[in-house]
Amino acid sequence: MAEASISSIRIFRQWQPFRDGTYRCSGGRSAEGFDSTIVEITSRDGIAGYGEMAPLGSFYDPSFAAGAREAMKELAPQLLGYDASGIEALNRRMDLLLKGHPYAKSAIDMALWDLAGKRSGLSVASMSGGAEGTRLPLYRSIAQQSPDAMAIRAQGYVAEGYRRLQVKVGLDVNEDIARLEAVRTAVPADTVLFCDANASWGTAETRRFLMATRLLDYTLEQPCASYEENLAIRRATDRPLVLDETIDGADVLLRAISDGLVDGITIKLARVGGLTKAKLLRDIAIAKNLKVTIEDTGGAQIGTAAYSNLLLSTPEGLRQHTVDFHNWVTVSNARGEFFIADGMMSLPAGRGLGLDADPSLFGDPIFASKSQ
Numbered sequence: 001m002a003e004a005s006i007s008s009i010r011i012f013r014q015w016q017p018f019r020d021g022t023y024r025c026s027g028g029r030s031a032e033g034f035d036s037t038i039v040e041i042t043s044r045d046g047i048a049g050y051g052e053m054a055p056l057g058s059f060y061d062p063s064f065a066a067g068a069r070e071a072m073k074e075l076a077p078q079l080l081g082y083d084a085s086g087i088e089a090l091n092r093r094m095d096l097l098l099k100g101h102p103y104a105k106s107a108i109d110m111a112l113w114d115l116a117g118k119r120s121g122l123s124v125a126s127m128s129g130g131a132e133g134t135r136l137p138l139y140r141s142i143a144q145q146s147p148d149a150m151a152i153r154a155q156g157y158v159a160e161g162y163r164r165l166q167v168k169v170g171l172d173v174n175e176d177i178a179r180l181e182a183v184r185t186a187v188p189a190d191t192v193l194f195c196d197a198n199a200s201w202g203t204a205e206t207r208r209f210l211m212a213t214r215l216l217d218y219t220l221e222q223p224c225a226s227y228e229e230n231l232a233i234r235r236a237t238d239r240p241l242v243l244d245e246t247i248d249g250a251d252v253l254l255r256a257i258s259d260g261l262v263d264g265i266t267i268k269l270a271r272v273g274g275l276t277k278a279k280l281l282r283d284i285a286i287a288k289n290l291k292v293t294i295e296d297t298g299g300a301q302i303g304t305a306a307y308s309n310l311l312l313s314t315p316e317g318l319r320q321h322t323v324d325f326h327n328w329v330t331v332s333n334a335r336g337e338f339f340i341a342d343g344m345m346s347l348p349a350g351r352g353l354g355l356d357a358d359p360s361l362f363g364d365p366i367f368a369s370k371s372q
């Protein structure tokens, strides 16, 4: 068997409690932490790569942690013996074996990238196009509270150096208008604001919000759930508009570009199926001069390193921002220095994800599959 062939796959579970307590978004949805699944893939020559996938509860995207683990258990034995460096071929194999369920494939794909980087001596940023610069702009999300409480929190983040804030809206429109006004007034004029409704409004609510906030500077993120609703809003406003939940694959992205629907997109690794498919969407966005955020639905150091490496190889002028999910949680799953200053994050340098993932941090495997 070749040196690069997959000889073992182990699956771990890590509960990652939120440092700031319960996370709330529109509609009363909430989570206490990330339920992360970590995958370790080892090649015949004894080198291991790691990936993780952590949904935001079971309510954010069509994915859930327990389902992902069952799907991974089914996939893992069917990948043994295959060339670990053939990442696209392995993605096609996973799609052949399991239709849909991209979130269940994301951690496996991520581990293959880490492994390929460790074997070749290249970082994931180098492998995905080449790092441009060394630092990435971060945003901080301001969860829904009273307008005054959100304004105070926004000022706190600005004092910590953040220059980009995401204001969570999507409840009662009048209250949401007050939320945005309070935050906009509380922070310096050059603080970049995104207003994220997480697909919770209809077109009527969105139109009322847009009219009432006409003179404020912000970018609107994912106001409505359906493609058609968002398109109707696009045609009715000159407000910069980015979509997140809607962007789940190349088909919808190409359609959105063709319709002139988006000024920017958010790519989440778990939603699209991992780094390989996220890179395809990222490359389409680059070709069409579209601004991109690359992040994930959750996780700790392993996940942050994966999406950050891909964003680092995206042209600086097209980067929106990303998030430091590993700082949201009280546990870690790998050693590696993410340095944050002035709202910018630099990544651990090194092969693959640049991390030293440590199974002793996440306990015994819940599943192991090994070639004979």
Ligand SMILES: [Mg+2]
Pocket (backbone or CB within 6 Å): 196, 198, 221, 222, 244, 245, 266
């Ligand atoms: Mg969003």
